[in-house]
Amino acid sequence: MLPREYRTVSSISGPLVMVEKTQDVMYDELVEITLADGSKRKGKVLEIETDMALVQVFEGTSGIENEEAKVRFLGKVQTLPVSKDMLGRVFNGRGEPIDGGAPLIAEQNLDINGMPMNPFSRDYPSEFIQTGISTIDGLNPMVRGQKLPIFSASGLPHNRMAAQIARQATVISGHEDFAVVFAAMGITFEEASFFMEDFRKTGALQRTVLYINLADDPAIERISTPRIALTAAEYLAFECNMHVVVILTDLTNYCEALREISAARKEVPGRRGYPGYLYTDLATMYERAGRLKGKSGSITQIPILTMPEDDKTHPIPDLTGYITEGQIILSRSLHRQGIYPPVDVMPSLSRLKDKGIGRDKTREDHADLMNQLFAAYARGKEAKELAVILGEGALSDEDKAFAKFSTVFEDKYVRQGEYENRTIKETLELGWNLLTMIPVKELKRIRDAYIEKYLNPLLKAKAEKGEE
Amino acid sequence: MPDKKEIKGAIERISGSLVVAGGMEGASMQDVVHIGELGLVGEILEVNGDKASIQVYEETSGLKPGEPVVSMGEPLSVELGPGIIEQFYDGIQRPLELIEKAAKSPYISRGISVPALDRQKKWDFTPKVKAGDEVVAGDILGTVQETVVVEHRIMVPNGVKGKVTKIEKGEHTIEDVIAVVEDGDKKYEVKMLQRWPVRKPRPVARRLAPNVPMTTGQRVVDAFFPVALGGTACVPGPFGSGKTVIQHQFAKWAQAQIVVYVGCGERGNEMTDVLLEFPELDDPQTGQPLMKRTTLIANTSNMPVAAREASVYTAITLAEYYRDMGYSVALMADSTSRWAEALREMSGRLEEMPGEESYPAYLGTRLASFYERAGRCIVNGKDQREGSITVIGAVSPPGGDLSEPVTQNTLRVTKVFWGLDANLAYQRHFPAINWLNSYSLYTERLDPYWDEKFDDQWSGLRVEAMGLLEQEAQLNEIVRLVGIDALSRDERMVMETAKSLREDFLHQNAFHEIDTYASMEKQFKMLKTIVAFHHAGLDALHKGAPMNKLFNLPVREQIARMRYLEEKDIAQIDKLDDTIKEQINGIIPVGGENNAA
Numbered sequence A: 001m002l003p004r005e006y007r008t009v010s011s012i013s014g015p016l017v018m019v020e021k022t023q024d025v026m027y028d029e030l031v032e033i034t035l036a037d038g039s040k041r042k043g044k045v046l047e048i049e050t051d052m053a054l055v056q057v058f059e060g061t062s063g064i065e066n067e068e069a070k071v072r073f074l075g076k077v078q079t080l081p082v083s084k085d086m087l088g089r090v091f092n093g094r095g096e097p098i099d100g101g102a103p104l105i106a107e108q109n110l111d112i113n114g115m116p117m118n119p120f121s122r123d124y125p126s127e128f129i130q131t132g133i134s135t136i137d138g139l140n141p142m143v144r145g146q147k148l149p150i151f152s153a154s155g156l157p158h159n160r161m162a163a164q165i166a167r168q169a170t171v172i173s174g175h176e177d178f179a180v181v182f183a184a185m186g187i188t189f190e191e192a193s194f195f196m197e198d199f200r201k202t203g204a205l206q207r208t209v210l211y212i213n214l215a216d217d218p219a220i221e222r223i224s225t226p227r228i229a230l231t232a233a234e235y236l237a238f239e240c241n242m243h244v245v246v247i248l249t250d251l252t253n254y255c256e257a258l259r260e261i262s263a264a265r266k267e268v269p270g271r272r273g274y275p276g277y278l279y280t281d282l283a284t285m286y287e288r289a290g291r292l293k294g295k296s297g298s299i300t301q302i303p304i305l306t307m308p309e310d311d312k313t314h315p316i317p318d319l320t321g322y323i324t325e326g327q328i329i330l331s332r333s334l335h336r337q338g339i340y341p342p343v344d345v346m347p348s349l350s351r352l353k354d355k356g357i358g359r360d361k362t363r364e365d366h367a368d369l370m371n372q373l374f375a376a377y378a379r380g381k382e383a384k385e386l387a388v389i390l391g392e393g394a395l396s397d398e399d400k401a402f403a404k405f406s407t408v409f410e411d412k413y414v415r416q417g418e419y420e421n422r423t424i425k426e427t428l429e430l431g432w433n434l435l436t437m438i439p440v441k442e443l444k445r446i447r448d449a450y451i452e453k454y455l456n457p458l459l460k461a462k463a464e465k466g467e468e
Numbered sequence B: 001m002p003d004k005k006e007i008k009g010a011i012e013r014i015s016g017s018l019v020v021a022g023g024m025e026g027a028s029m030q031d032v033v034h035i036g037e038l039g040l041v042g043e044i045l046e047v048n049g050d051k052a053s054i055q056v057y058e059e060t061s062g063l064k065p066g067e068p069v070v071s072m073g074e075p076l077s078v079e080l081g082p083g084i085i086e087q088f089y090d091g092i093q094r095p096l097e098l099i100e101k102a103a104k105s106p107y108i109s110r111g112i113s114v115p116a117l118d119r120q121k122k123w124d125f126t127p128k129v130k131a132g133d134e135v136v137a138g139d140i141l142g143t144v145q146e147t148v149v150v151e152h153r154i155m156v157p158n159g160v161k162g163k164v165t166k167i168e169k170g171e172h173t174i175e176d177v178i179a180v181v182e183d184g185d186k187k188y189e190v191k192m193l194q195r196w197p198v199r200k201p202r203p204v205a206r207r208l209a210p211n212v213p214m215t216t217g218q219r220v221v222d223a224f225f226p227v228a229l230g231g232t233a234c235v236p237g238p239f240g241s242g243k244t245v246i247q248h249q250f251a252k253w254a255q256a257q258i259v260v261y262v263g264c265g266e267r268g269n270e271m272t273d274v275l276l277e278f279p280e281l282d283d284p285q286t287g288q289p290l291m292k293r294t295t296l297i298a299n300t301s302n303m304p305v306a307a308r309e310a311s312v313y314t315a316i317t318l319a320e321y322y323r324d325m326g327y328s329v330a331l332m333a334d335s336t337s338r339w340a341e342a343l344r345e346m347s348g349r350l351e352e353m354p355g356e357e358s359y360p361a362y363l364g365t366r367l368a369s370f371y372e373r374a375g376r377c378i379v380n381g382k383d384q385r386e387g388s389i390t391v392i393g394a395v396s397p398p399g400g401d402l403s404e405p406v407t408q409n410t411l412r413v414t415k416v417f418w419g420l421d422a423n424l425a426y427q428r429h430f431p432a433i434n435w436l437n438s439y440s441l442y443t444e445r446l447d448p449y450w451d452e453k454f455d456d457q458w459s460g461l462r463v464e465a466m467g468l469l470e471q472e473a474q475l476n477e478i479v480r481l482v483g484i485d486a487l488s489r490d491e492r493m494v495m496e497t498a499k500s501l502r503e504d505f506l507h508q509n510a511f512h513e514i515d516t517y518a519s520m521e522k523q524f525k526m527l528k529t530i531v532a533f534h535h536a537g538l539d540a541l542h543k544g545a546p547m548n549k550l551f552n553l554p555v556r557e558q559i560a561r562m563r564y565l566e567e568k569d570i571a572q573i574d575k576l577d578d579t580i581k582e583q584i585n586g587i588i589p590v591g592g593e594n595n596a597a
C-alpha cells in the first residue's frame, strides 16, 4: 500500500497533533512527520474519526508548524526489528542504534505492543533464582519468570542493588543462555553510565541489550521504550530460548509521560492527575513477564520506580504493587544507618516464593525459617519501639531477646557487601544462627523436626562454648 | 428465533476499546456486534439515532473507519449445557485452550471464534420424565454425568411448559433434540444446549433467608465472621494483603457443590496456579479433585479491558444455571475493582458525566444489581429444589483507602466485610483479616445452627473470644503509655489469652498442608481449649499461682500446635483439657485454694 501524505495538521496541543481530511487511517498506525527543515519525527494514531486522526508525536511537537508539516501514515503499527545480534548493542528509546554500529538486520519485525499471553499457555514460575542477597533469597525469594519491582525513593541505592542482582543472578546460571535487557526511561546520563560500566566490568555487556531514553530525551518517547525492550525480551526468551532479566528504570518517569498525554487529550484525570487507565496500561507491560509451556526461556522483570515523597500509596507504586508479584521496598531509615542493601523487610514480599523454595529447590526448612524470621523481626521491632517510649526496663525478658534479635538481624542479615554473593545455604545458616537468640518455645512457625535438625545442634554448640 | 435481523453499519470513530459505528438504525443496546474484517466481538453500549457506541472485547489496533460492523440482533449470551465444569474460559466464554489451538500460539490473537461448549462430544442422557408427563419451566428432564461429582441436570427452558411427547435416552451431543414438549399447538424441541443473556438474571421461584452456613475451613472466617449459603461478602485490602490467597482458599475448601472462580483484571500466573493446582488437590467433601466441581473464568489485566467488564456477568450467569439445577454455588470474583475500572474507562470514552473519582454515577446500582444475583432460593420447577449462590468479591482500593467509591458502594450491599490489614500482612499474620473492624451480619443468624451442633457452647465461646481480643486492644493502649507492669494479674492473663487466640487460632497458613483447612469440629475444639486455659489460668492466678510459671506451662506449646493436628487426630485436643487442669494444679501453691477470691 502506498503511504499517504497529508499537509492538513489542524491543531497542535502538547504532544498531540490533529490531522484532517484523512482517509483509510488505521487505529494505532505508525506516522512519520516531516518538518519544514526536513527533519523527521515519528508518532502513532491515538484516535480516529471518519476524516480525522489524532496523532501522538514521540519526540514532542515543538517546531512543528501547521502548514509546513507533512504527515505520512505508514500503513503499519509500530514494530521493532529483532535478531540475536541485538545482544551487546545500545539503542535509543525508540529502538534505533546509537552505538555507532551497523543497523540491525532483522530476523523479524514485531509489534511493540505484543499480544496478551494466554493464561492457559503459561507455565507457573517455580525455578529459584539465587541473587546472593539474603533479604531476597532468604525472605523474598525470586523465581524465573517473576515480575518483582524495587520500590525506591530519590537518593536510595536502587541502581546499585539492581546491578548487583543482575550481576549475581546471572553468575549462578553461568552456563545457561541468559541475557539482560535494560531499558532506561528518563534517568540521568550518570545513572545510565553506571549500569553500562557495571555490565562492561563483569563482561555481561555482550549479553545485554540496552535501550536508553535519558532525562533530556523526549518524554513521549518513553511511552514506547519499555514496550520495545519487552518485545526484544520476548524474542530472546521465547524464540531464542534464553533466560532474560529485564530491568526497567525508572517507571515513575514513564508514568509522568503518560500523564502528559492524558492531560493533552483532556481526559478526565484519575488520582493525582494520572489517567484512569494507568493500571491497565502498566499491566500490559508487567504481564509480559513469565514462562510459557513448552518453551525453555523466561522473562524475569525487575522494574524500578521511585516513590514520590517516599509514599507507597502514591498511584505509581500502588498500582504497580497491585500488578506485580511482590515488591522489594527500600527504607530510608536503614540507608541512613548505613545499611546496604537497605531492604525494608516487613513490607517487602515475593508472592511466587512458595513454589520456588523447599525440598529439592532450596531446602526443606526454608519456608518455616522464613516465616519465623519475619515474625521474630516484627516482634523485635515492636519491642524496640516500646523501649523507646518506656525504656528498656519496661520490656519483658522475652521482648528484650526479640529486640536484641532485630538489631543483630539488621546488622548481620540485612547488611551485606555490594560484591558479597551469599549462597542460599549461607543465608539459611545465618538465619538459624540468629534464631538461637530467641527462646525455643517462641518459635511457633517452625516444625519440631526442623528445630531438632537445624536449631538444636547450634544451641548445643553455643551451650558448650558458653561452658568453656 | 425468527425475529433476529442482521444490521450492517460502518466504523466512524475509534478510541481505544470504544468504536462508534454509523448506519446502525434498529440496533439495540446490549446487542453483540462483529467489527471489522477480523470480526472482533463487541457489545452495543449506547444507541443514538443511527450511531451505536460499542465496547470492543478485543484489541482495536489496525481497525479503520469504514470497516463493517454487523449486529446479529442478539444480546451478549452464554452457552449453557454439560461441559462447563472443568473449563477455563475468557471473559466472554471462549475456552482458552481452544483459543490456544486456534491461534497456534501462546498469545491470544484477535478475531478468534471458538465454541464455548463442545459440539461433538456425546453425553449419556438419562431421562427423569417420560412421554406424557406434564412439565413446567425448571423441571428436570433428565441428567448427564458431567464430571465424577457433578450430575448435570437438563431443565425445561424458561418460558416452556406442556406435555412431554418425546424423550431420548442415550448418547447425545448438546445439539441433539433430547425432548419435545408440546403445549396446545406449540411445540418445543429441547436440546441440552441452551443460551441465556448474561445481563439478565435468571428467574427463581422464591427467595429464602440465608440461615445455613457455608463453611470455608478458614478459622477466622467460620468462627468469627461467617458467611451464609446465598450470602454476599467482600474482602477489601491493599495490594499484597491476601485477597487472592483467601479467595483461592475459599475456592478450595468452601462447602459448596460448584465453584465459579473469575479472575477479573488480575494476574495471569494466579489463574495458571489454580489451573495447575486444582486438578491435583482433593476436595475434603468428595475426595475427588477440586477441578471436578470448578469452572474458571479469566480476563487477566493484560487482556482487553472491555471483556473484563463482561467477565463477571458471564460468571454469575453460569453460577445461576447451576443454582437452578439445585446446587449450592460459590462465586469468587477477584477483583471487582478492576471490573469497576473497566466500567469507568468505557464511561470516560463515552464522555458521560463523571461521578466520584470519575466513576460513572451508576456504579452503585451496577454493583448492587450484581450482588443481588446472589441468594438462597427455591428454584423454578415443580420439585421445589433449593439452590444458592454465595458471592465473594475482592476489592482493591487505591492506596488501601476504604473511603473510595468501589469499596463504599460494595459495603452498602454486601453482608460480610473481611477487612484486610496491611500491618497484619507485614507481620505475616495471615489471613490478615482485622478482627477489630471486620463484621458479618450473618453471625447471629448462624449461631443457632452451630449451637445445636456443639452442645450450646458455640456462640458463647465466640463472644468470649471476641471480647478478649477487644480487651487486648484497649489494654495495649495502656501498655504503650505506661508499660506492661501497670496491668493487673487478671489483665495479664487476658493479654496472654488474646495472644494465644491470635497466634494459635486466627493465624492460619494457607501453604501448610494441614493448617490450610480446619473442619468446624477442629475449630470448635481449638477455641474451647484456648478459652478453657484462660478460665483455669484466671482461677490459678486468684489462688496465688505465679504468673511466670503459668504462662510457661508446657501445655501451652501443645495448644500452639493444635492447628497442626490432622483431622483424624483431633480427638487428641479433648485430652488437653485434663492436661491443662493437671499442670495448672501443679503450680497452685499449697493453701492457695483458700485464697480464692
Ligand SMILES: Nc1ncnc2c1ncn2[C@@H]1O[C@H](COP(=O)(O)OP(=O)(O)OP(=O)(O)O)[C@@H](O)[C@H]1O
Pocket (backbone or CB within 6 Å): A321, A322, A323, A349, A350, A351, A352, B237, B238, B239, B240, B241, B242, B243, B244, B245, B246, B266, B396, B430, B431, B432, B508, B509, B510, B511
Ligand atoms: N493465608 C495465608 N497464608 C500464608 N500466606 C499468605 C496467606 N494469605 C496471604 N499470604 C501471603 O501474602 C501474599 C500476598 O497475598 P495475595 O496475593 O492474596 O494478595 P492480594 O491482596 O491478592 O494482592 P493484590 O491486590 O496485589 O492481588 C501471598 O503471596 C502469600 O505469600
Ligand SMILES: [Mg+2]
Pocket (backbone or CB within 6 Å): B243, B244, B245, B266, B334
Ligand atoms: Mg490478588
